[in-house]
Amino acid sequence: MSTFKAALRVAAAHPLYIVIYTVFVSLMGVFVALSVASGSPDGPANAPAQGSAYEPYGAKVAVVDRDGSVLSRALGDYLGGRYECVDVTDDEAELQDAVATGRADCVFFVPAGFSEELLSAARSGGELPQVQEAYGVSTQASALAGMDVQRWVSLAAASVSLDPSANEAQVIDLAERSADERADVEVHVAQAENWAVDQISVFLKFASYAITSSVVISVGLVLSVLSEPELRRRLEAGPQTPRSRALGTLASCLVLTLAVCTVTTLVGLVGLRGAVASLPAWQVALAFGTSYVFGLVPLAIAFLLGSLGAREEALNACGNILGMVMSFMGGAWVPLSFMGATVVAAAHFLPTFWTNAAIDAALGAADSGFSAAGASAYLTGIGITALFAVAIAAVGLALARNRQQGR
Numbered sequence: 001m002s003t004f005k006a007a008l009r010v011a012a013a014h015p016l017y018i019v020i021y022t023v024f025v026s027l028m029g030v031f032v033a034l035s036v037a038s039g040s041p042d043g044p045a046n047a048p049a050q051g052s053a054y055e056p057y058g059a060k061v062a063v064v065d066r067d068g069s070v071l072s073r074a075l076g077d078y079l080g081g082r083y084e085c086v087d088v089t090d091d092e093a094e095l096q097d098a099v100a101t102g103r104a105d106c107v108f109f110v111p112a113g114f115s116e117e118l119l120s121a122a123r124s125g126g127e128l129p130q131v132q133e134a135y136g137v138s139t140q141a142s143a144l145a146g147m148d149v150q151r152w153v154s155l156a157a158a159s160v161s162l163d164p165s166a167n168e169a170q171v172i173d174l175a176e177r178s179a180d181e182r183a184d185v186e187v188h189v190a191q192a193e194n195w196a197v198d199q200i201s202v203f204l205k206f207a208s209y210a211i212t213s214s215v216v217i218s219v220g221l222v223l224s225v226l227s228e229p230e231l232r233r234r235l236e237a238g239p240q241t242p243r244s245r246a247l248g249t250l251a252s253c254l255v256l257t258l259a260v261c262t263v264t265t266l267v268g269l270v271g272l273r274g275a276v277a278s279l280p281a282w283q284v285a286l287a288f289g290t291s292y293v294f295g296l297v298p299l300a301i302a303f304l305l306g307s308l309g310a311r312e313e314a315l316n317a318c319g320n321i322l323g324m325v326m327s328f329m330g331g332a333w334v335p336l337s338f339m340g341a342t343v344v345a346a347a348h349f350l351p352t353f354w355t356n357a358a359i360d361a362a363l364g365a366a367d368s369g370f371s372a373a374g375a376s377a378y379l380t381g382i383g384i385t386a387l388f389a390v391a392i393a394a395v396g397l398a399l400a401r402n403r404q405q406g407r
Helices: 003-012 015-036 070-082 092-100 114-124 139-162 168-179 192-226 229-236 242-271 273-277 281-294 296-307 312-329 341-347 351-363 372-405
Strands: 060-065 106-110 132-135
Touching: 003 192, 003 242, 015 192, 015 242, 060 070, 060 092, 070 106, 070 114, 070 139, 070 168, 092 106, 092 132, 106 139, 114 139, 114 168, 132 139, 139 168, 192 242, 192 273, 192 281, 192 296, 192 312, 192 351, 242 273, 242 281, 242 296, 281 296, 281 351, 281 372, 296 312, 296 372, 312 341, 312 351, 351 372
Parallel strands: 060 106
Antiparallel strands: 106 132
16 A cells, blocks of 8 residues: 555545644634735725824713812813713712713713812822722723823822912913823825735734644644554555655655645635735745745654654644744734743744744835845745754654664
């Protein structure tokens, strides 16, 4: 019996691994890419400039003034100038109804003695009085309005600290002038090609999870079954030489790896066809080509696990864990720029870091082609990724040889 055919039959007997870990996880990567980096040629990227103006987030607020002082009324006036104020009475039932029905996004309660406590605390350096608030259905609007209230109170206290002899009118004037000072905000609309690059980059970085888990489990399972004593004896009894059996096993594992990478690539090309069509073909080919180089790494890991005698349960666990860890350290789940220096340094010791560096170099190339620096970065990324596969395979070969000699 041909070892190559026997290996492919083993893989064909477990189709769910290919369906779940290759197709399903790759589709999940497409959804992640579409949600994280949304855009289309007819969508936001090419939207007209009228949406580029900055507008503050609106909210409906209600103020219950239990102090009745000049300062508390000034706080209410300030909120009225920034948000839509809703009139409510200081009645528990009406307040609950206003918040529950969304008539008011939030209600602020200015406590009795607010003005005296604020002036006294500011002059003595004590704790400022708190303006209590009740959130409604829109917690984001409530939080933003609450930050504005705390900002106004802090500015009023700072005004008193600067001039302890200032009266309430002077404190209000200084606080409101300070509160009106705001940074200039501009909204820059992304260029049309950026969304396409982002989508493909996110998908390919997430695809490392699909490729790792699928190849480790499917190839590892083939090696595990072929190493079972009964099947091994049947293969050894055939006309094939040990060299032919080894080459047949290697060929079947390479075919499985190639199939997994191809399925993942096809899912990405079809699922992100809008982004793919907007970029040069050579750029897309180079970016997706990194998946085939990276596929050698889980292939080597599967061979290493097979040399250790790992069975189906262990292969499932290792494939999932390694896939998640390597994709995470490659920046698929959270960009490495958000992580600490220690995590970034550790990521250099995993192949996904270098694969993703090659992806970024390919997608960052200009339409006219690679610059010398870009080509160097791309070749360095895929070269180091391939070296990871060679190193892991060498360890697997050593373990397999020791195991063979121990029999």
